[in-house]
Amino acid sequence: MYLCSRNHKKHKDMTKRTFLLFHLFTFSLFILAQTISIETEHTQMVLRVNQQKRLCQTYLGERLSAQTDLSQLSMPQAGLSSSCIKGLEAYPVMGTEDYYEPTFEIHHADGNPTSVLKYVSHSTTGNVTSISLKDELYPVEVTLYYKVFPEEDIIQQWAEIRHEEKGKVYLGRYASSMLYFEAPKYFLTEFASDWAKEMQMQSQELQFGKKIVDSRLGARANMMAQPFFEVGLGEPVRENEGTVLMGTLGWTGNFRFTFEVDNQHVLRVISGINHDASTYLLRKGEAFRTADFYFTLSNKGAGEGSRRFQRWMMNHQLHKADADRMTLLNNWENTYFDFDEEKLVALFGEAKDLGVDLFLLDDGWFGNKYPRKNDHAGLGDWQVTKDKLPQGIPYLVKKAKENGVSFGIWIEPEMVNPKSELAEKHPDWIIQLPSRETYYFRNQLVLDLCNPKVQDFVFGVVDSLMQALPQRGSGEGAIRFLKWDCNSPITNIYSPYLKENQGNLYVDYVRGLYKVLDRVQAKYPDLYMMMCSGGGGRSDVKGLSYFTEFWCSDNTDPIERLFIQWGYSQFMPAKAMCAHVTEWNRRTSIKFRVDVAFQGKMGFDISLKGLSDDDRQYCREAIKEYKRLKDVVWSPYLYRLVSPYEGQHCVVQRVNDDKTHSIVFAYDIHPRYGELILPTRLQGLDAEAKYRVKEICLMPGRQSWLSCNEKVYTGDYLMKVGLKVTSSNDLVSHIIEISKTDTAD
Numbered sequence: 001m002y003l004c005s006r007n008h009k010k011h012k013d014m015t016k017r018t019f020l021l022f023h024l025f026t027f028s029l030f031i032l033a034q035t036i037s038i039e040t041e042h043t044q045m046v047l048r049v050n051q052q053k054r055l056c057q058t059y060l061g062e063r064l065s066a067q068t069d070l071s072q073l074s075m076p077q078a079g080l081s082s083s084c085i086k087g088l089e090a091y092p093v094m095g096t097e098d099y100y101e102p103t104f105e106i107h108h109a110d111g112n113p114t115s116v117l118k119y120v121s122h123s124t125t126g127n128v129t130s131i132s133l134k135d136e137l138y139p140v141e142v143t144l145y146y147k148v149f150p151e152e153d154i155i156q157q158w159a160e161i162r163h164e165e166k167g168k169v170y171l172g173r174y175a176s177s178m179l180y181f182e183a184p185k186y187f188l189t190e191f192a193s194d195w196a197k198e199m200q201m202q203s204q205e206l207q208f209g210k211k212i213v214d215s216r217l218g219a220r221a222n223m224m225a226q227p228f229f230e231v232g233l234g235e236p237v238r239e240n241e242g243t244v245l246m247g248t249l250g251w252t253g254n255f256r257f258t259f260e261v262d263n264q265h266v267l268r269v270i271s272g273i274n275h276d277a278s279t280y281l282l283r284k285g286e287a288f289r290t291a292d293f294y295f296t297l298s299n300k301g302a303g304e305g306s307r308r309f310q311r312w313m314m315n316h317q318l319h320k321a322d323a324d325r326m327t328l329l330n331n332w333e334n335t336y337f338d339f340d341e342e343k344l345v346a347l348f349g350e351a352k353d354l355g356v357d358l359f360l361l362d363d364g365w366f367g368n369k370y371p372r373k374n375d376h377a378g379l380g381d382w383q384v385t386k387d388k389l390p391q392g393i394p395y396l397v398k399k400a401k402e403n404g405v406s407f408g409i410w411i412e413p414e415m416v417n418p419k420s421e422l423a424e425k426h427p428d429w430i431i432q433l434p435s436r437e438t439y440y441f442r443n444q445l446v447l448d449l450c451n452p453k454v455q456d457f458v459f460g461v462v463d464s465l466m467q468a469l470p471q472r473g474s475g476e477g478a479i480r481f482l483k484w485d486c487n488s489p490i491t492n493i494y495s496p497y498l499k500e501n502q503g504n505l506y507v508d509y510v511r512g513l514y515k516v517l518d519r520v521q522a523k524y525p526d527l528y529m530m531m532c533s534g535g536g537g538r539s540d541v542k543g544l545s546y547f548t549e550f551w552c553s554d555n556t557d558p559i560e561r562l563f564i565q566w567g568y569s570q571f572m573p574a575k576a577m578c579a580h581v582t583e584w585n586r587r588t589s590i591k592f593r594v595d596v597a598f599q600g601k602m603g604f605d606i607s608l609k610g611l612s613d614d615d616r617q618y619c620r621e622a623i624k625e626y627k628r629l630k631d632v633v634w635s636p637y638l639y640r641l642v643s644p645y646e647g648q649h650c651v652v653q654r655v656n657d658d659k660t661h662s663i664v665f666a667y668d669i670h671p672r673y674g675e676l677i678l679p680t681r682l683q684g685l686d687a688e689a690k691y692r693v694k695e696i697c698l699m700p701g702r703q704s705w706l707s708c709n710e711k712v713y714t715g716d717y718l719m720k721v722g723l724k725v726t727s728s729n730d731l732v733s734h735i736i737e738i739s740k741t742d743t744a745d
C-alpha cells in the first residue's frame, strides 16, 4: 500500500512535472514565436506580443550577443497595471489605456474615435520586417514596417493604414514611429531655423512633459525648424562619447517630433507627418503610407551617428550619389534681376576663367505680359522674356558650351505671382481662401499640387524647358542643372480641388510634388537638381532622393556658414551641401570664404571683376585643388574636431575609405588675445601608417607658416598628439592635406 501509494505519488509527481514542463515549453515557444528582433550591426530592437495580443517594445539598445537572452526581457502587461501605464506599445492608439500621446487615431464611420490594434502576423523579407495589426471590432489594418541598413546601423520605420469601412473614415494621427527609452536623464538637441539662420543647434534637458518640434508651413516646410534631432541618453550629446539617438523624417512637408517624458521617467519619441490641421479622409481600400522615419543609436556620440547617416545617404538615399557634381558660377548675387544676353555671355567667360563646370542662370529670365523684373510679378509664366533674352534659352546653352561650361537654370514651378498670366487663366489652380483677404509671402502664392492638372503643369515647366533645346534630354548640350526653388510657405490654406476635404491638403500637396518629381526623374535621369527653398527651407532626406544637392542657406557669410555646415553635417553628406563663395561678410578674405565653401559642394556667386588678381588666382587654384580632392572632401568619414559652438575656432577632418588620404579644414574666427593654443588631435587614420602633412591652397606667393607643414608623422602621433592647426589670428583658415606615404621624411 505504502509502496503502491508511494508509486502512485511518484507517478502523480511525474505527471505534474511533465505537465508543467509541457506548459513551460509551449509558453516559451509562444514567447519565442512572438518575439520579433530587428537588428543592425550594433543596434537591436526587440518587440514582443503580450497575452492580450498587443505588440510591445521590450528592448532598444546595443545589440545583444545571445538570442536566448531575449526571453529574459521583461514583458509589459496590458490592463491598468503600473507597467502598462508606463506603456511600451509599439504603435499606441488613441482612446485606450495608454494615457500619453498616441501614434495612431482613427475616426470610424460611426463616429467612434478609438481603436485597439492586435497582432496578426509578421514576416521578414530581405531587410524588411512587416508586422500586421488589426482592430477586431472594425475592418482596420495597420502594417508596421522596419527596414534595416545593417552596415550603416540605420533603421527605417513606416506604417501602412487601410480600412474597409463604409462611410467616411478620418485619420487623426498617423505617425511613423514610437520609440521608448529609459535613462536617468535626457537631453535634446534641435535645429532651429529661420531665413539665413538655418540649423542653429540648441540643447535642453527634457523633463516631465512634452516638447514638440514641428512644422506647419507646408511648402517651405523647414524654414523655422529642421526635421532632425539628437537625444543624449543619460548625458548631453557629445561628439565622440555617450549614447545618442539621432533621427530624421523623410518628408518634404509638415513634420512633427514629440518627446514626452512620462511619470515613470520613460522617454517616448514619436516621429511622423504633422497631423495638425491634417485630419485625413482615407477612402475605403486605399493604403495610407506614412512618411519614412530613420534613426540610429550611436554609443560613440554624435560623430559616429553622423558618419552612419552620411554613409547611408551616400549608399542608399541621395539621388545620383555615385555621380560627379559640378562646380558652378551663379549670377544671383552678382546681377539679381538686372541682366541681358550680353551680360550673361560675359559671365560665361568669367565661369570659364574661373575653371568651374557650369553656369547657373538664376531668377529673372521669364515672363512677358508681366516680366519678372523683381519678385512682384511673373512667377508661373515660364516663357523667356523676349526683350531681355531675344534669342532664348537655346542660345544661352550654346554660348555657354562655346565657353566650355554647362548650363543650368533657376525655376520655382510650384509658385505663382498674382501678377501673372497663369493666375489670370487658372485662379482655381491656386491655394487661396475664397472668402478672406489674401496674405502673400514674398508677393506670391502656392499652386495646388493636390490637383492632377497642376501636377501636369509643374512637370510641364521642366519638360518644356528641356524639350525646347535641340539636344533633348539632360546630357551634354542640354540644360544640365535645375535650381528648383520654393520661396513661400503655404498661406491662405484652402485647396479649390479638395473642396470639403481640406484636411488632406498638406499631405496630398507633398504627394503631388512627389508624383511630379517621379516623372522628372524618370524622364531626365541625368539632370542634376538643387533643392532650394529661400535658402534651406527644404532639406529632408526624402527630397534628396530626387535632388542631387540642396542650398543650405542664403546666408553665405563664411562665419555663419561654419555653424550652418556644422549643423547640416550632423546628417547630410558634403556632396549634397551647396556652398557658394559670395560677397557676404567682406571683412573676411576671399581665401577664408573659399576655404569654407571647399567643405561642401563648391560654387561661386560673385563678380570676378571686383576681385584682385591674387584673389582671382587663388579661386582658380582652389577650384583645381577641389577637383583633385573632391573624393576626400565628399567622403562620409567626417570627424568634427573643434566646434565653433565651443570657442573661436572650427576644425573638421575628412578621411577617405581606406585611410590613405585625409583633409583637415581649420578656421580661426575671433580668438582672444593670448589664448592658449593646443594641438588638435586628428581621428580616423591608420595608427600604423605614416602620413605626410602639407598645407595646400595658399595665397599666391605665400608660404605655409604651420610648423607641421611638409613633415611626416605616424597616424598614431597625429591621433594622440595632434597638430597645431589653429592660431590666435583673426579670420585665418588652412586646408591641410594628409597623405599616406612610404617615405620617412
Ligand code: GLA
Pocket: 332, 362, 363, 410, 485, 487, 532, 533, 534, 535, 551, 554
Ligand atoms: C531664393 C534663393 C536664392 C535666389 C532667390 C531668387 O531666395 O534662396 O538663392 O535663387 O530665391 O529669387
